[in-house]
Amino acid sequence: xxxxxxxxxxxxxxxxxxxxxxxxxxxxxxxxxxxxxxxxxxxxxxxxxxxxxxxxxxxxxxxxxxxxxxxxxxxxxxxxxxxxxxxxxxxxxxxxxxxxxxxxxxxxxxxxxxxxxxxxxxxxxxxxxxxxxxxxxxxxxxxxxxxxxxxxxxxxxxxxxxxxxxxxxxxxxxxxxxxxxxxxxxxxxxxxxxxxxxxxxxxxxxxxxxxxxxxxxxxxxxxxxxxxxxxxxxxxxxxxxxxxxxxxxxxxxxxxxxxxxxxxxxxxxxxxxxxxxxxxxxxxxxxxxxxxxxxxxxxxxxxxxxxxxxxxxxxxxxxxxxxxxxx
Amino acid sequence: xxxxxxxxxxxxxxxxxxxxxxxxxxxxxxxxxxxxxxxxxxxxxxxxxxxxxxxxxxxxxxxxxxxxxxxxxxxxxxxxxxxxxxxxxxxxxxxxxxxxxxxxxxxxxxxxxxxxxxxxxxxxxxxxxxxxxxxxxxxxxxxxxxxxxxxxxxxxxxxxxxxxxxxxxxxxxxxxxxxxxxxxxxxxxxxxxxxxxxxxxxxxxxxxxxxxxxxxxxxxxxxxxxxxxxxxxxxxxxxxxxxxxxxxxxxxxxxxxxxxxxxxxxxxxxxxxxxxxxxxxxxxxxxxxxxxxxxxxxxxxxxxxxxxxxxxxxxxxxxxxxxxxxxxxxxxxxxxxxxxxxxxxx
Numbered sequence: 118x119x120x121x122x123x124x125x126x127x128x129x130x131x132x133x134x135x136x137x138x139x140x141x142x143x144x145x146x147x148x149x150x151x152x153x154x155x156x157x158x159x160x161x162x163x164x165x166x167x168x169x170x171x172x173x174x175x176x177x178x179x180x181x182x183x184x185x186x187x188x189x190x191x192x193x194x195x196x197x198x199x200x201x202x203x204x205x206x207x208x209x210x211x212x213x214x215x216x217x218x219x220x221x222x223x224x225x226x227x228x229x230x231x232x233x234x235x236x237x238x239x240x241x242x243x244x245x246x247x248x249x250x251x252x253x254x255x256x257x258x259x260x261x262x263x264x265x266x267x268x269x270x271x272x273x274x275x276x277x278x279x280x281x282x283x284x285x286x287x288x289x290x291x292x293x294x295x296x297x298x299x300x301x302x303x304x305x306x307x308x309x310x311x312x313x314x315x316x317x318x319x320x321x322x323x324x325x326x327x328x329x330x331x332x333x334x335x336x337x338x339x340x341x342x343x344x345x346x347x348x349x350x351x352x353x354x355x356x357x358x359x360x361x362x363x364x365x366x367x368x369x370x371x372x373x374x375x376x377x378x379x380x381x382x383x384x385x386x387x388x389x390x391x392x393x394x395x396x397x398x399x400x401x402x403x404x405x406x407x408x409x410x411x412x413x414x415x416x417x418x419x420x421x422x423x424x425x426x427x428x429x430x431x432x433x434x435x436x437x438x439x440x441x442x443x444x
Numbered sequence: 445x446x447x448x449x450x451x452x453x454x455x456x457x458x459x460x461x462x463x464x465x466x467x468x469x470x471x472x473x474x475x476x477x478x479x480x481x482x483x484x485x486x487x488x489x490x491x492x493x494x495x496x497x498x499x500x501x502x503x504x505x506x507x508x509x510x511x512x513x514x515x516x517x518x519x520x521x522x523x524x525x526x527x528x529x530x531x532x533x534x535x536x537x538x539x540x541x542x543x544x545x546x547x548x549x550x551x552x553x554x555x556x557x558x559x560x561x562x563x564x565x566x567x568x569x570x571x572x573x574x575x576x577x578x579x580x581x582x583x584x585x586x587x588x589x590x591x592x593x594x595x596x597x598x599x600x601x602x603x604x605x606x607x608x609x610x611x612x613x614x615x616x617x618x619x620x621x622x623x624x625x626x627x628x629x630x631x632x633x634x635x636x637x638x639x640x641x642x643x644x645x646x647x648x649x650x651x652x653x654x655x656x657x658x659x660x661x662x663x664x665x666x667x668x669x670x671x672x673x674x675x676x677x678x679x680x681x682x683x684x685x686x687x688x689x690x691x692x693x694x695x696x697x698x699x700x701x702x703x704x705x706x707x708x709x710x711x712x713x714x715x716x717x718x719x720x721x722x723x724x725x726x727x728x729x730x731x732x733x734x735x736x737x738x739x740x741x742x743x744x745x746x747x748x749x750x751x752x753x754x755x756x757x758x759x760x761x762x763x764x765x766x767x768x769x770x771x772x773x774x775x776x777x778x779x780x781x782x783x784x785x786x787x788x789x790x
Contacts, residue, residue, distance in 0.1 A: 306703055378665025
């Protein structure tokens with residue numbers, strides 16, 4: 118077993134919903150994340166996929182303790198960080214960074230690229246070797262930007278270049294783990310490939326671990342070593358990428374995969390689709406039993422009452438379903 | 445071949461700005477027939493929306509320079525929506541041609557119930573009371589697959605999910621039985637599972653109403669799923685125009701080839717490096733002479749002389765029903781086309 122960078126055990130994050138007003142009372146809870154186990158090893162990319170509202174972004178943010186977990190444990194390099202205070206977290210933060218979806222909203226328009234990328238040096242009181250300017254320029258060069266552009270402002274860059282600035286910022290403190298939340302979904306196709314390749318190269322050079330949160334299964338399949346499929350806050354299926362895409366066992370995974378369009382008209386004409394009916398149920402009031410039972414085409418009485426256990430059906434392939442698809 | 449319903453000829457759209465004129469769409473010509481789906485593919489800023497907004501007459505004429513023709517072949521006779529008076533175009537909009545947009549939340553009015561909004565669209569062109577309109581609205585909602593339509597017509601946009609709102613938009617666009625539907629990125633804001641529901645619905649509706657459909661998208665997977673013919677746009681121009689299979693298996697333009705090989709596919713294993721198109725699209729202000737794609741084109745060096753830099757290639761027919769805007773010969777293009785985009789799947 119390679120060394121584990123991140124490990125989650127039964128992670129839960131529930132958000133209370135309130136009645137609002139002055140005498141606001143708690144009305145219910147949104148179970149955004151409801152018992153997630155996963156592990157990311159050094160140099161590994163774990164893809165986290167699911168529809169909007171499945172809790173994938175919340176997992177990413179809770180991992181970095183941007184949200185306090187409701188229950189469960191988070192281990193970073195073997196150390197339990199679940200209960201650490203803000204102050205105790207600070208030295209660890211330099212080792213875990215985030216890349217955001219929207220390269221327009223995630224960069225301060227009034228700061229130069231130099232200021233944006235070097236901000237983390239100031240925050241952590243680090244004096245990089247060779248000086249701040251030199252390090253920033255090295256970082257810019259590493260992510261494929263012109264180091265002479267250090268004094269430019271974000272608006273002078275295109276979407277793809279801004280995303281590179283966000284990546285340079287995340288790399289500044291030589292992190293071990295990067296949580297990338299939909300890092301390429303706002304980019305055009307031809308630019309998307311450039312950024313995916315950049316993330317690949319950086320991982321190989323620096324041995325980074327990625328938790329790659331995305332809804333685009335084609336990109337996730339390309340970049341991930343292992344994939345976790347989430348639905349309404351729970352993990353439905355987890356396996357290494359080849360296995361999951363070639364042999365999906367959970368009906369939800371199967372439906373999700375069959376919904377992804379393939380850029381090949383001949384295949385599209387022959388393809389049989391599983392079209393799921395309806396929308397994602399509300400996480401405030403998730404269905405009893407298996408959370409997927411309202412949209413599953415294989416649903417039986419048992420699914421409506423009994424929550425399926427997460428079982429390891431073959432090494433490193435876990436599944437939560439009473440009636441999985443055949444092998 | 446039947447006469448096309450929409451014939452666009454040499455359409456140019458540009459916006460004068462302080463920095464210069466933005467040449468958003470240049471020399472756009474295409475046809476769509478009833479029952480046919482034309483996909484228009486391109487990156488942001490390639491002019492795919494702008495040219496279709498011109499067809500719908502949705503540009504502010506005072507601030508936009510539009511030239512060219514766009515003929516709608518109506519039963520009552522052909523009309524050029526570019527030169528026709530605004531009033532004429534307004535009467536066609538919603539009746540003969542309709543459009544749906546990417547973000548259904550901002551396209552629906554938050555203060556009016558779904559039924560009010562749909563019946564308003566219907567009553568614009570039909571005699572009938574408001575309650576007739578609401579009935580008609582409920583029928584349409586039922587047709588687009590909204591359960592419990594009779595009750596839901598009274599609800600408001602915020603009570604619908606993203607996919608359901610897009611269904612409402614489709615119902616509203618189709619309520620007067622238009623012959624042309626322009627769908628501008630209709631599934632981009634939706635999850636894949638909902639996307640496949642909506643694409644299926646669009647196909648069903650196209651059959652039901654025998655419409656010409658223009659699908660504007662950047663997603664080549666969606667195109668492969670629904671289109672009959674494809675226009676690929678780059679920097680304001682159509683660079684390649686062909687039937688769906690020719691585009692995917694025998695592309696004759698370096699940009700299309702680049703696009704197709706730069707997308708990861710869910711049915712092919714990862715692990716390899718994605719092919720990329722280096723650089724980024726040019727600014728549409730003061731486009732340089734020559735081919736707009738040349739700075740990113742990996743084959744430009746194969747063109748004799750400095751042709752790519754000096755003269756803009758024309759959109760010429762290079763194979764049957766297949767036009768491409770490139771100085772390279774068909775033989776060269778065939779040779780350069782990487783085999784892995786020609787469906788070397790199992």
